[in-house]
Amino acid sequence: MNLILTIAWRNILRHKGKSLVIGVILFTGAFLMTVGNGVISGMAAGIEKNIIDGFMGDLVLISDAQKSDNILLPMMGASIEPVTAYREIKGILAAQPYVKRFLPVGKNLAMVLDESTTAPGYAYLLGADFGEYRKMFPDNFTVLEGSYPAPGERALLVPTFARDEFYDFYNIWFLPAGGRVVKENLKKEALANFPTLNLSTSVVMMGMTSGLNTTNDIRFPVTGINRYGALNQIFGHFCLVDIESYRECLGYFTAADMAAQVPREEKKLLELEGSDLDSMFGGEEMIVSTAKKAPKLKAEAPKEAKLAGDGVYNAVFIKLNEGEDYGKALKELNKALAGKGVRAVTWNKASGPIGGMALIIKGALFLFVMLLFCVAVIIIVNTLTMAALERAPEIGMMRAIGAQKTFIAGMFLGETAVLSAVFGGLGVLAGIAAVKIIPLLKINTKNDMLQLLYGGNFFNPLLSLPDIALTALQLLFVTVVAALYPMRVAVNITPLDAVSRD
């Protein structure tokens, strides 16, 4: 082995030019792969941290009737099935030792109506009790305009991202009631049209569900404009609304509905059957045909709404204690909730493509680097094959004096391995150094797209041992593949080739 490596190393030094070309390619590939893996791992960790700490917790409870686990941004805005048994579920969740905190939420799509356009727009609504939400996600956003709603207050917080989208769609710039335009918060196009800006302090929304035909147009007063601290590009799709307003908009049973005693006469009405039913809904005052006619919500929710166990939700966000085993907690929770009509899923399943985004980008990076390595393989194969042919007398002589084919093969593999180990190793080390240095530079961004790439506000790539092992495996693969053909050429050189060229 020493002999093979000695010959390999000296041949590399002897053919410095060729070795350098191969080495630079291997160095670049290993460096890119290492740094790329670091960036993607950092992104994945950032997304995981920001989704868990800032948006949906570690686990999410959803209805058994819910087909897809992805409730964050489902395909075509498909509606999320209601969870109706929260009162029972709550007790079970509270009894689990691994559960740190949980938050029931409503989450669905709403149609945004405006008299100025016939084409409706859409917004995601996230309904929650503001007090509970604050406890669950204390620092996940800041209110830039207006104020953070009080617990139980009827309120709508519009994220900056959604406000920008509304502006693009309706040409309306939303403000909190009693607020003024903050020029620094205007998007570029809105700033250009500042003198003629169409301002509004309320928005009419109609809940959208696939199963129910009972949704309502609700005029929401905008109480604040918020910006998520991280991943505003994703979380900024969701307008945060108090849970009772959300339920009314979606046509769900509210806490007030649940608490209400239906008078005897109304019970009789509910029991009515026959053709006269249509006349009950004939009056114009019963229908909200335009956004202008949408009823204003009461200033405060009924007291019954404070009965947190009542009413309908779409999901329950759950945070686990620090260091809890996800898999174990998920298994135990699903066991505890058996027969309750709900199931627990992990955050990355519940967040659908967002959770899988890091994996997709990692796959793309892997393919890119493999493409680079393919080019490297072709160049290395070509260079080593030429070297084998140029060295035919030397190889033939080695064979003549007793070197077996395996020795010749080992010599070529050794040369490629030494090149890979030296240059690839340097590439990996340089990549590790870069990944260690980048966080020290404290690169941060408020740019939404960059936040996606960073997995948060800060560019914080990190490397795990599996990432480094993956790069090493790729290098090994390149080494073996690149050495195969030249090895074949070399071992087929016979002693006679040495003699005949003599």
Add this chain to the structure above:
Amino acid sequence: MNIIEIKGLKKDYPLGDTIVPALRGVDLDVAEGDFMSIIGPSGSGKTTLLNVIGCIDSATAGAVRVGERDITALTDRQITEIRLNKIGFIFQTFNLIPVLDVIENIEFPLLLMKSSAAEARGRADKLIEEVGLREYAAHRPAELSGGQRQRVAIARALVTNPDIVLADEPTANLDSVTGASILELMRRMNELEKTTFIFSTHDANVLKYARRIVKIKDGLIEKEPAPA
């Protein structure tokens, strides 16, 4: 005792649609410890004969026994082992490994035989002394003259204590004085190590060193002239 026995050896080379016979039925016995020269004009078949004896080329027909084994029916691995263990080669153009220095070139076959590094270095040291290149031990082949390289090749051929050393025109690329010194060295090693030497040449001046001369012409052994 014969170390080589050849009966009815034929070797043909295909050249397009034509078959060119290089050896047409050679019979030859070589005694152990001999110092034999094969002479003949270019194209007579002397290199082919050496190649077949040295297991570098295969016979088309006939029997070739080297030591105890018929080499015409062996696998590549077995043939290679015979080349490593039984035969030493000296090439016309020296054919040293350019990236190894003199001492490493000499010990190279021993390392192929899996000898220990110390054992290989010890044997190589002895031979480098015998070929007079002690002071060049750390030099690379490119830093040596033709004569010095051929001395290294001789030391390398002898380092494994082979039964036979085959040298194909070992002096062809050397001036007459260096060529004579190389032949002197080979003869001395033949006497010292008791190794059988067979070398080909078409240089009449070389013949005086041979104890036995075999003349080959048109692929057939003509007669054995008396050594000068």
